[in-house]
Amino acid sequence: MNVSPVWHPFTQHALEPAMKRIVRTEGAYLIDEDGSHILDAISSWWVITHGHRHLAIMAAIRRAAESYDQVIFAEYTHAPAEELARGLIEIAPAGLKHVFYSDSGSTAVEVALKMVLGYFHNIGAPRHRICVMEHAYHGDTIGTMSAGERGVFNAAYEPLLFAVDRLPFPEAGREQETLDAFETYCASGQVAALLVEPLVFGAGGMKIYPASVLAELKRIADRHGTLLIADEVMTGWGRTGSLFACEQAGITPDILCTSKGLTGGALPLAATLCTAEIFDAHLSADRRRTFFHSSSYTANPIACAAAAANLGVWKSEPVGGRIEALAANQRRHLQRFGADARFGNVRQAGTIAALDLSVPAGGYLSDVGPRLRAFFRERKLLIRPLGNVIYLMPPYCVTDADLDLAYDAIDEAASALARGRL
Ligand code: PLP
Numbered sequence: 001m002n003v004s005p006v007w008h009p010f011t012q013h014a015l016e017p018a019m020k021r022i023v024r025t026e027g028a029y030l031i032d033e034d035g036s037h038i039l040d041a042i043s044s045w046w047v048i049t050h051g052h053r054h055l056a057i058m059a060a061i062r063r064a065a066e067s068y069d070q071v072i073f074a075e076y077t078h079a080p081a082e083e084l085a086r087g088l089i090e091i092a093p094a095g096l097k098h099v100f101y102s103d104s105g106s107t108a109v110e111v112a113l114k115m116v117l118g119y120f121h122n123i124g125a126p127r128h129r130i131c132v133m134e135h136a137y138h139g140d141t142i143g144t145m146s147a148g149e150r151g152v153f154n155a156a157y158e159p160l161l162f163a164v165d166r167l168p169f170p171e172a173g174r175e176q177e178t179l180d181a182f183e184t185y186c187a188s189g190q191v192a193a194l195l196v197e198p199l200v201f202g203a204g205g206m207k208i209y210p211a212s213v214l215a216e217l218k219r220i221a222d223r224h225g226t227l228l229i230a231d232e233v234m235t236g237w238g239r240t241g242s243l244f245a246c247e248q249a250g251i252t253p254d255i256l257c258t259s260k261g262l263t264g265g266a267l268p269l270a271a272t273l274c275t276a277e278i279f280d281a282h283l284s285a286d287r288r289r290t291f292f293h294s295s296s297y298t299a300n301p302i303a304c305a306a307a308a309a310n311l312g313v314w315k316s317e318p319v320g321g322r323i324e325a326l327a328a329n330q331r332r333h334l335q336r337f338g339a340d341a342r343f344g345n346v347r348q349a350g351t352i353a354a355l356d357l358s359v360p361a362g363g364y365l366s367d368v369g370p371r372l373r374a375f376f377r378e379r380k381l382l383i384r385p386l387g388n389v390i391y392l393m394p395p396y397c398v399t400d401a402d403l404d405l406a407y408d409a410i411d412e413a414a415s416a417l418a419r420g421r422l
Pocket of ligand 1: 106137138197231232234
């Protein structure tokens with residue numbers, strides 16, 4: 001076997017075909033070494049919002065690179081981080097007052113968990129139980145895996161994972177079970193926080209639940225002094241129709257985690273936003289109350305400048321209009337599959353569209369996903385189904401014609417699969 005020294009993520013190298021080498025990115029496309037334009041229908045793992053290499057963001061990166069590389073972020077600060085923090089506070093749900101930087105979605109959530117435990121420790125009423133929902137995904141570090149759904153992905157690491165309280169996912173018609181279970185856990189007075197993806201559970205299968213449930217979860221949490229961490233790593237930056245999904249529930253979480261679309265997808269950066277109450281609990285003449293967390297590249301100035309430019313794009317361009325148009329387009333396409341027996345559970349949240357292929361064994365480890373991926377790859381489409389769940393989450397610049405092609409390919413794939421030809 002001719003295996004490259006590069007070890008790719010979530011990749012079984014013994015089974016995967018050779019990696020496609022990308023030489024350039026532009027708009028909604030990845031361009032490979034043969035010059036083929038591949039439609040990035042999942043925004044390169046959900047990070048690209050406006051489109052690849054948005055001009056204003058790339059220009060901001062070039063400008064920042066004229067002045068900075070990395071700057072230590074303890075004892076020293078810099079304008080890109082400060083400007084970005086002010087900008088984030090301005091657009092985030094009201095009441096979030098402080099911004100802690102890190103480098104990925106996983107670290108944004110790890111930071112949130114540590115903030116929560118630090119808060120309860122520092123106010124002298126320690127709590128350490130974390131509540132999550134079935135099908136959750138928050139990252140691949142030990143802490144975030146602990147909070148995520150357990151299964152084949154983390155079986156090997158299970159002995160290191162900490163225990164959490166789990167709520168049933170609020171399936172349609174069974175929302176009250178989730179709320180009742182949460183109320184019961186909270187009544188112990190021991191639940192430090194509910195960690196939850198607002199409105200859409202991404203990697204857990206693009207599962208959607210109503211904003212009213214999130215609003216009610218927040219009310220229950222408030223009644224019991226439990227904090228709510230909104231993991232907006234995937235849902236943020238317009239994916240569900242609003243800038244942050246929490247807005248649709250009319251709530252301000254105690255902590256909000258953002259990454260992926262924070263820089264429009266150009267550079268790795270994450271931010272964990274929190275209330276003054278949580279920050280203030282770490283404010284003391286006693287050094288033991290310090291928030292003991294950092295990573296070397298915290299608040300990289302070039303990444304912060306990219307994110308600040310992204311905020312500028314949101315202000316100066318009709319991003320909301322593009323999102324509405326894309327959402328409408330997704331809705332139109334999904335209607336075509338609504339009554340089609342080859343598909344089930346056709347669903348949408350803003351720009352995110354998902355549907356389940358009706359196949360007998362479509363779990364993540366089945367070969368349905370890889371076969372579908374190969375089928376789409378041949379048609380110059382980057383679509384990575386989660387088992388039998390096919391979803392499209394393209395950049396907002398995607399054209400109607402390209403979306404047509406993607407849905408035609410999904411249609412074709414379903415027929416090929418039904419005829420045993422895939
Ligand atoms: N949280 C959510 C909701 C995610 O969807 C992801 C990644 O897909 C993460 C956290 C982890 O982000 P990262 O892969 O940047 O560590």
